[in-house]
Amino acid sequence: MLKIFNTYTREKEEFKSIQPNQVNMYVCGPTVYNYIHIGNGRSIVAFDTVRRYLEYIGYNVKFVSNFTDVDDKMIKEAARENITVPEVADKFIKAFYEDIDELNVQRATVNPRATDNIPEIINFVKVLIDKGYAYESDGDVFYRARKFKNYGKLSDMDIDQLVQGASEHIGEAEFDKKQDPIDFALWKKAKPGEINWDSPWGKGRPGWHIECSVMSTKYLGNNFDIHGGGQDLEFPHHENEIAQSEAETGEKFVNYWMHNGFVTVENNEKMSKSLGNFVTVHDLVKTTDPQVIRFFLSSTHYRRPLEYSKANLQKAADNLDKIKTAYNNLSFRLDDANGQKDATIDEQIAKIVEEFKTAMNDDFNVQNGLTTIFELVSLANNYSSQDSVNKENAEAILTAISDLSGILGVTFDDKKELSDEIQSMVDQRDQARADKDFATSDELRDKLKEMGVILEDTPQGTRWHLND
Template sequence: MPLRVHDTRRREKVDFTTMNPGVVNMYVCGVTVYDLCHLGHARCYLAFDLIHRWLEKSGYDVNYVQNFTDIDDKIIIRANETGEDWRELVENNIATYYRDMDALNILRADKYPRCTEFVDDMISITADLIEKGNAYAADDGVYFSVESAPEKYGLLTGQNIDAVRSGAGGRVDGTGSGKRDHKDFALWKAAKPGEPTWESPWGPGRPGWHIECTAMSMDSFGEQFDIHGGGHDLLFPHHEAEIFQGECHTGCSPVVHHWLHNGFVNIDGEKMSKSLGNFWTISDILEKVDPYVLRLSLINAHYRSPIDMNEQLLKDAEKNHTRLMGVYKAALELMGINCPPLPEGDITSQVPLVKSLGLLEKMAQGFAIAMDDDFNSREACAKVLGALREMSRMLGILEGDDLGAYAQHCVEWLEDTAGSVLGVLPTREQTLVEPEEDPRRAEIAQQVEELISRRSSARTAKDWPAADAIREELTALGVVVTDTTEGPIWDLL
């Protein structure tokens, strides 16, 4: 079945095609490294991580390029505020970026170009655009003239240039810029005192924001490539500017074959913003929430839909992840070695094992169909959750070689879906390792063991009031005790 993706420019789901068979060139706008990464960044790079993983799973060789914007007004402003050298600020934030994304199990891109390494390319593209009549130099920099290619206006957002023309009269001034038209955007910014600068034919200065991505994507892929991604907010003006620059410079239309945009994250129904005080950095969240749980909560919605982050969502994700881990761990422990091969699955069979294998096969197909349908991770998660129930049930019924082989099948099934595609499964080793001794746990262990032993005696004597009283004592200590067939186990609340 073919992979279909929603293309922002064409405004519909289209069959996914690549320029070179079996190869996908994908560019995703990266972060401007002036601050820590927040939940919105996590959503974005997680969305494209899932896309990256699924394309590879589908057999494509993916060249994934994601840039760092390492020179920008915000970086200069922040460096001035803190008194830090801007290069140091950039290095620190890039290091943190990697740390956060690694924690979320986001696979690394193949390349992370930095703007400052491609200033020469940006200058030559800018010069070419001037030569072609698409750009002009002014006192304070070089601007792209939108009216030089009006047919390219609004290709992503659908905005009508005539409406903008008539509605904007005279709004140009006030910006204090040499723009001829308010729709124009900067390709090159003349240096202001104290700013980092590069030499150019238009005097010292630095590149505009939009030209960076054009230069870096072209450096990696040439004049045309398969996927360009980014946050929904970049649609305008950033990505429309890229269309102007790239298509006027190369003469190719389109430069980008598929535009993909992810939806935003809201917090408790409100837009996440610093002014509302509901701004969550990834580091903040990971202090409270397991990275796999956060990951699961963020793939709980389709990548294009907005997602509302709240307690309920995290609670659901935590519960689901616990279920996933429970079944995965049980299957790993029950997995047999050298078991005889399993029969073919068949959902119409009366034999429970055969029927169950058939059901799992059907759910794996459903998983693939969902992912092929514009990377529908929500639907894919539903298939995994459905499979968990089936696995959990069967693992409790089967015995002997059937059990060992079935458990192994479950392990592989989960690793193939929840593991390598959704990225919410730790390694086998991590799953089987006993939880580390918490120092707080060690501190009270003796006392707790003693209480539990007394409670066990009370339970043997069927003295329930006494047993429950001891359990309340344990609760007061912050300990929860759970009775299992192998005896009571306890954990910190």
């Protein structure tokens, strides 16, 4: 039985999808004015892992994640580069896809853009005005937050806290336009020269929060299963989404709210673009194996903070190498697999798989899940070292490792073919060893290592794998 920690109730709850065998899921995507950093990547990977596990246990997942492609940051970046806002968006959306592909993140079912949904946004705002939840003020439209009775429940904040926080973060001009400091913008009046669209309130553009309400309900319905994002989005973004969505539709917006923890750097400081302490995925993949980055991001429970450091990246690389080496070594034994089938192997695999599911059913506890994957690694290592192996047993172990590790985004190449040059060098080394020419044997081994080929001399022959 899958249980999810619901931020809204602050309890682990049994997961029950609205439709049998179907999960509708929305995750807030990036504002595309820059490359995604590791903190963004953590959220993307966390919810890709959630999605993969849901699919593993039999759900069809409709996964929607938006692009915020117009806001103040987009406008500033366009001015800095002397290009248009859509050109900035196109540049960084392209980079986003390149980066998530490197991290082996599955593409969303739909990646809607705010600017493709302007008519729907305007209509949504009209309904809120008609219902008395919003008002126009000199070309801006604001939401009456205090009118929504549960405002602050998601972020567990009371109105006095919200008023104080809002008063500290708005300028005098905006303060004068609002009826209440905690009211938030649904539509923003365009300044001279800014990108804009026509509306009943004059030329302007959407506020940040409204786009997610519009696009999530457009593609998933008024009430859907899961809404995810980083902890920093609990307030004000997700709080505002709930208020405006439920006011517009009259229905419960989301059944389960999920929020991932921050990526921290030195002194436990949150990684963010605003603090200037971020590392982009775009840059990191140039120097670090993307599989290691993915494994680093996915191997800590999604709600816990994750410390970014070279040491922790190296730890992830070492653990990933243990999994891949065990897999590749057992895969190598398939060529000489002629032993008798061991019925206890299937029993051991089934037990480990159930332990993995028990861990993941507890709010996607990947750390405990990884413990069971390493039980499979031990099983693979012990079995591949036997004098004879059974092909069916070996394939069952390999399948289990692939399936469970795959939920964390790990991929394997079952049979990598060496080039003719490398194969020739391997053969020469084997001959040198047979001739007891150990100097030549060691020289060839070192050359192969430089080419990324790792050799292992075993009683069953020379095994190899590529050091990816």
